[in-house]
Amino acid sequence: MKALLSKLQPYGACDVADALTRLKHPYGGFLAGLKLRSPSTSGKILGPAFPVLFERNEHKPSKPVVPGHYIDAVPAEMVLFLSAPPDLPNAVYGGIMSARLKHVGALGTVVDGRVRDIREQIAQDWPVFSRDLGTTAGAELCFASQLNVPVPLQSPSQPGVMVNPGDILVGDADGLVAIPSKLVEEVIEILPQLAEVDRACLADVQGGRSVAETFKDRRGRLRC
Amino acid sequence: MKALLSKLQPYGACDVADALTRLKHPYGGFLAGLKLRSPSTSGKILGPAFPVLFERNEHKPSKPVVPGHYIDAVPAEMVLFLSAPPDLPNAVYGGIMSARLKHVGALGTVVDGRVRDIREQIAQDWPVFSRDLGTTAGAELCFASQLNVPVPLQSPSQPGVMVNPGDILVGDADGLVAIPSKLVEEVIEILPQLAEVDRACLADVQGGRSVAETFKDRRGRLRC
Amino acid sequence: MKALLSKLQPYGACDVADALTRLKHPYGGFLAGLKLRSPSTSGKILGPAFPVLFERNEHKPSKPVVPGHYIDAVPAEMVLFLSAPPDLPNAVYGGIMSARLKHVGALGTVVDGRVRDIREQIAQDWPVFSRDLGTTAGAELCFASQLNVPVPLQSPSQPGVMVNPGDILVGDADGLVAIPSKLVEEVIEILPQLAEVDRACLADVQGGRSVAETFKDRRGRLRC
Numbered sequence: 078m079k080a081l082l083s084k085l086q087p088y089g090a091c092d093v094a095d096a097l098t099r100l101k102h103p104y105g106g107f108l109a110g111l112k113l114r115s116p117s118t119s120g121k122i123l124g125p126a127f128p129v130l131f132e133r134n135e136h137k138p139s140k141p142v143v144p145g146h147y148i149d150a151v152p153a154e155m156v157l158f159l160s161a162p163p164d165l166p167n168a169v170y171g172g173i174m175s176a177r178l179k180h181v182g183a184l185g186t187v188v189d190g191r192v193r194d195i196r197e198q199i200a201q202d203w204p205v206f207s208r209d210l211g212t213t214a215g216a217e218l219c220f221a222s223q224l225n226v227p228v229p230l231q232s233p234s235q236p237g238v239m240v241n242p243g244d245i246l247v248g249d250a251d252g253l254v255a256i257p258s259k260l261v262e263e264v265i266e267i268l269p270q271l272a273e274v275d276r277a278c279l280a281d282v283q284g285g286r287s288v289a290e291t292f293k294d295r296r297g298r299l300r301c
Numbered sequence: 302m303k304a305l306l307s308k309l310q311p312y313g314a315c316d317v318a319d320a321l322t323r324l325k326h327p328y329g330g331f332l333a334g335l336k337l338r339s340p341s342t343s344g345k346i347l348g349p350a351f352p353v354l355f356e357r358n359e360h361k362p363s364k365p366v367v368p369g370h371y372i373d374a375v376p377a378e379m380v381l382f383l384s385a386p387p388d389l390p391n392a393v394y395g396g397i398m399s400a401r402l403k404h405v406g407a408l409g410t411v412v413d414g415r416v417r418d419i420r421e422q423i424a425q426d427w428p429v430f431s432r433d434l435g436t437t438a439g440a441e442l443c444f445a446s447q448l449n450v451p452v453p454l455q456s457p458s459q460p461g462v463m464v465n466p467g468d469i470l471v472g473d474a475d476g477l478v479a480i481p482s483k484l485v486e487e488v489i490e491i492l493p494q495l496a497e498v499d500r501a502c503l504a505d506v507q508g509g510r511s512v513a514e515t516f517k518d519r520r521g522r523l524r525c
Numbered sequence: 526m527k528a529l530l531s532k533l534q535p536y537g538a539c540d541v542a543d544a545l546t547r548l549k550h551p552y553g554g555f556l557a558g559l560k561l562r563s564p565s566t567s568g569k570i571l572g573p574a575f576p577v578l579f580e581r582n583e584h585k586p587s588k589p590v591v592p593g594h595y596i597d598a599v600p601a602e603m604v605l606f607l608s609a610p611p612d613l614p615n616a617v618y619g620g621i622m623s624a625r626l627k628h629v630g631a632l633g634t635v636v637d638g639r640v641r642d643i644r645e646q647i648a649q650d651w652p653v654f655s656r657d658l659g660t661t662a663g664a665e666l667c668f669a670s671q672l673n674v675p676v677p678l679q680s681p682s683q684p685g686v687m688v689n690p691g692d693i694l695v696g697d698a699d700g701l702v703a704i705p706s707k708l709v710e711e712v713i714e715i716l717p718q719l720a721e722v723d724r725a726c727l728a729d730v731q732g733g734r735s736v737a738e739t740f741k742d743r744r745g746r747l748r749c
Contacts, residue, residue, distance in 0.1 A: 105660060145513035168475075196475075211333070390552045436539045437542040437543075437555045
C-alpha cells in the first residue's frame with residue numbers, strides 16, 4: 078500500500094479524476110461538497126478509506142453495536158470517512174477524535190456531515206474535509222452503527238454513490254476524489270502520461286496555440 | 302449582564318453548546334448556517350440578542366410600523382440579530398448599519414440572510430455573522446416589521462427554532478450558538494467543569510489512552 | 526467600451542447594484558451564488574459578458590454545433606460567462622482554459638457551475654468566479670452548445686434571470702452584478718453622485734447622527 082500511495086503522492090485530485098474519467102469511472106470519482114476545513118502544511122489528504130456509518134438514534138438498537146468508542150477502531154495508515162445522516166444540525170466529529178487518530182498514525186479525516194472544534198483541528202495540523210461546520214456534539218441525534226462497511230455519500234447530485242473500505246481518497250483544494258481499490262493500479266499506470274500531456278497542453282496554450290489544435294495534437298481529440 | 306458575559310468570555314461556541322446539550326437544550330443551541338464573514342481581531346461575537354424581523358413587502362402595511370429607521374433602535378451592549386425572509390437574493394444589511402451600531406456601542410451583528418459591503422465590515426473591524434453575501438440593498442423586497450420580538454431561524458434542518466430577545470449569542474469560527482436567557486446562569490455554572498474535563502480528555506488521548514477508556518473515566522460515560 | 530469601463534473602474538459591485546436599483550432593475554443586477562474563487566491582485570472582475578451555454582449530453586446533436594473548441598472563440602476584452610446545467614457534479618472549466626483566455630487578452634471568467642484546478646487559477650492570477658469547485662472535467666456530462674447567446678442563471682431565488690451578450694459584469698468580494706448594456710450609460714451617469722451620498726451618509730453616521738436623520742437629509746427618504 079505504501080508503495081502505491083507514494084506513486085500517487087505527486088498528483089492532485091484533478092489529475093486522479095482525469096485518470097478515472099479515462100477509465101470510464103462515473104464523475105471521475107469526485108465526491109461533491111466535501112471541502113478542506115483545516116488547511117495544514119500540505120493541504121492534502123491521501124490514503125485508504127476506513128468508512129464509518131452513523132445513523133439517527135431512531136434506528137439505535139437496545140444493545141451497542143460498536144463496542145467501546147468507534148474512533149479507537151480506526152487503524153494506522155488509513156483515512157477515516159464518516160458518513161452522517163443528511164440534514165443534521167449537529168456535528169459528528171471534533172478535536173479529541175483527531176487527537177486519537179493522530180496518536181495511532183491515521184492519515185486524515187473526511188466527514189460527510191458537520192465537524193466542530195475547527196481551530197483545534199488547525200492547531201493540531203490535522204487534515205479534515207467536511208460538508209459543513211457545527212458546534213454541537215452529535216450523540217443527541219445519531220450514533221456510530223457500522224465500521225468499515227460501504228457507506229452512502231450525501232451529495233444531492235450524485236444519488237447512489239458509495240464510499241467503500243479501502244477506496245483511496247485523494248483530496249486537495251479542489252475537493253475529494255475516491256479511487257475504487259480495483260482501479261488503483263490502472264490509475265497509477267496512466268497518471269504520468271496524462272499529467273505529462275496536460276503540462277504540454279498548458280505550455281502550448283500559454284505559447285499561443287489554439288486549444289482546438291493543441292487538444293487534437295496532444296490528446297488526439299478535442300476533449301479529455 | 303456584564304458580569305455574566307465576562308464569565309462566558311473564556312469559552313467558545315462548542316463549549317457553550319456542550320453545556321446546553323448537558324442541560325437537554327435542543328441542538329446545543331446551535332444556529333446552523335450562520336458564519337463569521339468579517340474576521341475581526343477577536344473573531345468572536347458575544348452578547349444578548351436584539352432580534353429584528355424583516356418581512357416581504359407583500360406584507361407591508363400602509364403605515365410604517367417601525368418609526369424612523371430600525372437600526373437607530375438597537376441599544377448599546379447588544380447584538381443585532383436580523384431575521385430575513387428565506388430565499389431573498391437581496392442583502393438586508395450593509396456598512397452604514399455597522400457604523401451606527403459601532404457608534405452606539407452595540408456588540409456585533411448576526412444576519413439570517415445576506416450581508417453586503419463586506420470589505421467595509423472588515424475595514425470597520427465589525428463582527429458580522431450571516432447566512433450569505435450579496436450586493437443589493439433589501440428595500441426592493443422587504444422591510445423591518447418588528448423590533449425585539451422572537452424571530453424564526455431560517456435553517457432547513459431546524460424547523461421551529463426561534464431567537465428570542467435577550468438570548469445570549471456566542472459565535473466563533475465553528476458557528477453561532479444561542480443561550481436562552483433562563484439557562485444562562487446554569488450554563489455559566491457548569492462550563493468550567495465541562496471545559497476542564499474536555500481539556501483532561503484531550504491530554505489523555507494525546508498521551509495515548511483510548512477514547513473509550515478516557516471518556517468512561519473522565520465523563521462517566523462514552524459520550525458527552 | 527474601454528472609456529465606459531474606465532468610468533466603472535472606481536466602483537464596487539454594491540455601488541453598481543445601488544445604481545441599478547435606483548433605475549428599477551430587478552435585484553440590482555445581482556447574480557446570486559457566484560463567488561470569487563481566485564483572489565487575484567485586484568480581487569475584481571470588470572468587463573462585457575461573452576456568454577456560453579453548456580447543455581447536458583442528452584441534448585447533443587450528432588454533428589458538432591460549435592466548431593473547434595469553444596474557448597478559442599472567446600474574444601479579447603471580454604469576460605467569459607459559462608452557464609452550466611444545474612446540479613452537475615463535474616466541473617466545466619479548468620486551468621488550460623484560463624491560459625487561453627489570458628493569452629488572447631480576455632478579462633476574466635465567470636462559471637455558473639463548478640471550476641477545477643483552483644490552485645492553477647490562483648497561480649495564473651486569473652480572476653474566476655464560480656458557483657462551486659470540482660475536480661472532474663465536464664465532457665462526460667455536458668457540451669458547449671451555443672456561443673454568445675442569452676443564457677440562464679442557475680439561482681434558485683432568481684428564476685428567469687438571464688445573462689446577455691455584452692452585459693457588463695462587475696464582481697468583487699460581495700459577489701457579481703450584471704449591468705444590461707442598455708443601462709450602462711445611465712448607471713455611469715448616476716454612480717458618482719450615489720457613491721458620494723453614500724460616503725457622506727457613512728461619515729454622518731460615524732459622527733453620531735442617527736441613520737433616520739442622515740438618510741432623510743442625504744437621500745430625501747429613509748431607504749435607498
